Amino acid sequence: MKLRAICARTAWALSLFCPIFAHAAIPVQHWTQSTGAKVYLIESPAIAMVDVQIDFDAGSRRVTADRSGLAGVTASLLSKGVAARGSAPALDENALGEAWADLGAQFGASAGADRFSFSLRSLTEADLLDQAVRLAARQIAEPSFPAEVWQRDRQRLIAQLKESYTRPASVVAREFGKVLYSGHPYGFELNEATLNRISVADMQAFHASYITRCHARVSIVGALTRAQADVAVAGLLSRLPATDCAKAPPLPVVPEVPPLDRAQLLRIPFDSAQAHVMIGQPGFKRNDPDFFALTVGNYILGGGGFVSRLTDEVREKRGLSYSVFSYFSPGRHAGAFTLGLQTRPDQAAQATEVARQVLTRFVSEGPLEAELQAAKDNLIGGFPLQLDSNRKLLGSLSGIAWNDLPLDYLDTWTAQIAKVSAADIKSAFARKLQPEKMVTVIVGAAP
Template sequence: MSKRNYLRPGLLSLALLSTLSLASLMANAAAAEVKSGSKLQSLSEMSETVSHRKLDIQTWKTSEGAKVLFVEAHELPMFDLRLTFAAGSSQDGDAQGLAMLTNAMLNEGVPGKDVSQIAAGFEDLGAEFSNGSYRDMALAGLRSLSAKKEREPALALFNQVIGQPTFPKDSFIRIKNQALAGFEYQKQNPGSLAGIELFKKLYGQHPYAHPSDGTEKSIPGITIEQLKAFHKKAYAAGNTVIALVGDLSRSEAEAITAKVSAALPKGPALATIAEPQTPPASNNHIEFPSKQTHLMLAELGIDRADPDYAALYMGNQIFGGGGFGTRLMEEVREKRGLTYGVYSAFTAMQVRGPFMINLQTRAELSEGTLKLVKDLLRQYLKDGPTEKELDNAKRELAGSFPLSTASNSAIVGQLGAIGFYNLPLDYLETFMQKIQALTVEQVKTAMAKHLDPDAMVIVTAGPTVEQKPLPPPTDNPVEQPLGVPEH
């Protein structure tokens, strides 16, 4: 069974809690997720009951240069394997969408098997294949029972998929058409249009500027020969992190990862992309016929190695990343009824990712709402969080933290991120220690250092209408938020 996952992974799950809204904006509208079969569904449900434990991460390199991170987990008779390649859209070059198409075509054909036979092969073994492509990275994963009679044929098929894709022409045409249909959908979605324009304005000529899925102009011109060349270069063993978690011994893990590594093309890690240049502040509007206006505000944030990461994570959780109870939700939704939801996020990447605030509101209140959000950020940077806010955020994070290692799939995601971003093996433990030791002044200083309300790139998408003044704040706003956000 195969499952293509288009949500943005790679950031540690702790950071993902504050970036889900951004991920949904950037998701490929044409992607269809194939649900996993009953054999693995029951194991998946069981795996969610595994409690948090300190991870004993073992690491080594294969002879081909792939970095391996492995955790033994004998609670369930299964294992999760994830390969993380530095093969995201930031490596597209002039062929925007090349990384996405290459990853999407992995399981469409191998020597002697077409896409249906590949899917049936995993299904018959009670196994699940998954893949996805994003700005920094591309993924390929396998979940399987760990007994040798299921494990070995599942791994053999997986190794064919990642190492010997044939890129059949009929599948290539179909996936291109799916991508083009997604672009047509984007034209009807103001949130998608705003997100695409925001990255263009924020990153200019940098590789992060273009959508991970390419564009309607770039996709038709990409050839199968380009996919083969990209696979040979970007899916090389030296450009790969192999994460493995499950009911396996060290010797079994070494044997598995050696075969996986040997199945990949031979080659070194690709060079890290250049740092982006700070863009000028700008205010950009997309005219769109709707009752609401999408507001997106952003500036360059941090890369994943920034020493201020913990302080910025906590500062953002209090300001707008933690759902209900944040400054933004309290002032914009709860007191004024201006929006269904408002969120902020630092997306830390290989190089400086965005800090973003996004929401939607009634079109006639959009200018006032935009000013309110900027004023709230300005005040927060000036004053910082209160002691009570910081204490509450620490308690909430301590309560949710066990979820980060509550299942094999969660752990394998953590390992992939630790390996990909070259984080220390004890990262999870030290991260929580850093969080609990933070002071109000440290959070305030970090937020003020990295953010400036007057330096933001702003994109709005909605109709041009006469503006009305904002309602005054109250504990019982007269007008309640409109329905579920359009994005």
């Protein structure tokens, strides 16, 4: 058993350093199984291992405000035990951990704003992979959700929440999300009250409602052929209830993020050495045609680290902040555009005003040609580093699967970046951002 784990660790280590498809086309295969599951595969035979991600439309956007946190805690408890079914015995969290260690494999579950994900990493030796698939299938479909473990974990989560209230970075992010998303599930607050309302029955109902074969999107990168991958996916989903996807009711519609109609300023007193500032508004969906123009433009504005315009104006010229940044968070709905910085409390007002001025000017005028070329060079030059391991490649492939992107998306990414013009960026930012209507949250500043 130990030898298996050593072999697995060796293969995983090699996968971190072995360049994969760095300078070649990346063929993505796609098909839909009879169960309704959509499968995306990149064959990578260099190392005898496979990475799998299974995504379901079951993120926190599917949870009501009074049960905020339900998706995340459901994912957490999936690793704490599986129920007995037929001849298969129940396994508690210790037995599960030992079983995965014996296989030299890894399995986990997580939940984000939009999707609920399972991940599997295994060697592709037939016997080992078969055992890993069968164990993962049990964990996906037959979690036991042990009540005593939930009571323990709930107290731990509440303690972590209380500790987060002592950190200004946590406070500013929480308040910023609540105000910016204005009642949309993206902004629902996880707190002690919502955790105390969540029961094991809630987790069971959530799991039964959303973890179904019809809505599975499976991304695979590794040393498997299409036929082998199809068998593995069928095995992973085999213990979920069989459903006629044509007759299954559609998932409930989640409303869009409402646009902001006015500027809002929220000052929160906080005894801290640094004031934390967030400025922003709802941005755009991931499938927006302006994606590439906004990606390049944000690199110039605040996403390029020390070469960004915000850093130059706020930090280099005025010394108002060590770090200042901006980013978009596109999802199934309009994720936030966020401009953030930290500064001395007595400089918060000045730093905030300078950042606003830089943003307003960029939206109005767009980038300079020199800034544009430098951004393109950096983004295109760094792109191969996003694909130099199976795990990174899986992240990109799951993005293609989840967002219904073209199968040649990775092959055309650099060309899409290269053709972005200054005019494209200016018009895209003008369509998406309204600096005069943004939310500003300042935590820790002097009155």
